[in-house]
Amino acid sequence: MAITRITLPASARRGETIEVQWLIAHPMETGHRSDDQGRLLPRDIITRFECRYLEQIVLAMDLFPAIAANPYCAFTLMAERSGELVFIWAGDHGFEQREVRTLVVTE
Amino acid sequence: MSTRRLVLQVLSVAALLPRPAQANRAQLEQAILAFTQGERPRSGGVRLDIAPLIENGNAVPVTLSTTEPVQTLALFNELNPQREVLQARLVPTAGGTRLSTRIRLATSQQLVALARGQDGSWWSHRVDVVVTLAACIEGG
Numbered sequence: 001m002a003i004t005r006i007t008l009p010a011s012a013r014r015g016e017t018i019e020v021q022w023l024i025a026h027p028m029e030t031g032h033r034s035d036d037q038g039r040l041l042p043r044d045i046i047t048r049f050e051c052r053y054l055e056q057i058v059l060a061m062d063l064f065p066a067i068a069a070n071p072y073c074a075f076t077l078m079a080e081r082s083g084e085l086v087f088i089w090a091g092d093h094g095f096e097q098r099e100v101r102t103l104v105v106t107e
Numbered sequence: 108m109s110t111r112r113l114v115l116q117v118l119s120v121a122a123l124l125p126r127p128a129q130a131n132r133a134q135l136e137q138a139i140l141a142f143t144q145g146e147r148p149r150s151g152g153v154r155l156d157i158a159p160l161i162e163n164g165n166a167v168p169v170t171l172s173t174t175e176p177v178q179t180l181a182l183f184n185e186l187n188p189q190r191e192v193l194q195a196r197l198v199p200t201a202g203g204t205r206l207s208t209r210i211r212l213a214t215s216q217q218l219v220a221l222a223r224g225q226d227g228s229w230w231s232h233r234v235d236v237v238v239t240l241a242a243c244i245e246g247g
Contacts (some may be wrong), residue, residue, distance in 0.1 A: 017202060030211075032188045059206075061195040066187050068166035068209040068242075075207070078200045 002026055004099055006087060011104040012079035020051070021074040024089060024097070030065035046071060046091035053103070054083045063091075079105045131185050132217075138183055138190035139219060143229045152230025153180070153222035159234075164212035164242035171220045173203040173230075179223035180206055186216035199225050211242035 007021040024046070031043025043065065051059040059075055087099040139148065156170040171180050176199030182192040192210055215237045222230045 017200065019205070030188070056198065057196075058198045059195060060197075061193060062191075063193055064189055064191040066184060066189065066192040066211050068211050071208065073206070073208045075197075076200070076205045078198075 002089075002095075002097055004087070004097065006099060006101055008085065008101055008103055011106055014079060014081065014105055014107055016079045017076050018079050018103075019074055020077050020085070021072070022087060023070065023072045025070055026091070026095075028065065028067055028069045028071060032065065042092075044092045044095075046089050046095060048088075048090045049073065050086075050088045051075075051077075052084075052086040052088075053077065054080060079103065081105050135183060135185045135190055135217070135219065139221065139231075142181060142183075142191075142194070142221065143223075146229050148221055148229035148231035150231060150233075152224065152228075153177070153220050153232050155182070155218060155220035155232045155234050157218065157234055157236055159236055161212060161236055161238045163240050164214075164238045165240075166209040167212055167236075168207065168209050169218075170205060170207040171222070172205040173222050175203055176200055176225050177204055177222045178225060179221070180204070181221040182210070183219045183221070184210075184212070184216060185218070187211065187213045192218075212236065212238045213241050214238055 003025040005023045009018050012018045026046055027044060029041055029044040033041050035041055045065055046063050049061045050057055058077055082105045083103060085101045085103050089097045154172045161167050171182060178199050179196055181194040183190050184192055195206060197204060217233055217235050220232045
């Protein structure tokens with residue numbers, strides 16, 4: 001399991017645009033570098049991120065080797081009602097991680 | 108002027124043209140057209156925020172933003188080993204959207220942000236950046 005940090009506002013009003021931030025510990029090895037013996041280091045990156053809110057995919061993102069190590073992402077989301085936010089990362093060599101947070105939405 | 112001399116002059120001028128740079132730019136345009144399925148994006152409609160002078164290419168903050176609802180956001184580069192940086196599909200929201208991350212840059216180059224509006228139209232914003240310390244993407 002990779003260390004993740006997810007930041008959400010403590011609560012949001014209905015219809016408000018909030019910012020969701022996440023950070024995940026991952027080397028994001030590009031597959032274009034070699035070690036000191038000249039051997040190519042195999043690519044090891046997170047290739048996909050998904051965020052689901054109220055049973056809907058609100059953001060689906062493909063990541064490429066140009067994303068920096070320990071990927072960080074911030075994105076906007078329209079708060080509709082209280083519910084779960086599911087964060088899913090997937091990557092090379094079977095990497096998979098899932099985190100769930102609750103978004104509290106007031107009228 | 109003899110024909111031979113003219114040919115030589117034309118050749119020497121041609122040799123001075125920045126051909127590799129043109130080839131890279133062509134690759135960038137190809138990658139963009141492959142992503143938009145042949146449609147040439149119009150300038151505007153999306154904003155790419157990045158520092159124009161970058162001291163460390165290993166983790167460069169970038170923000171893509173729009174003021175109108177969009178269904179797709181993407182970022183391409185000219186001179187990293189791969190043209191793609193990120194491609195995102197999202198739920199269009201009134202008032203637009205904002206997406207930030209940190210990227211690697213191998214050298215000074217052009218970056219292109221793309222956005223696709225709800226009506227299917229493609230928009231772009233191009234930014235040239237100078238990188239003083241490159242990301243160790245290749246070699247070493």
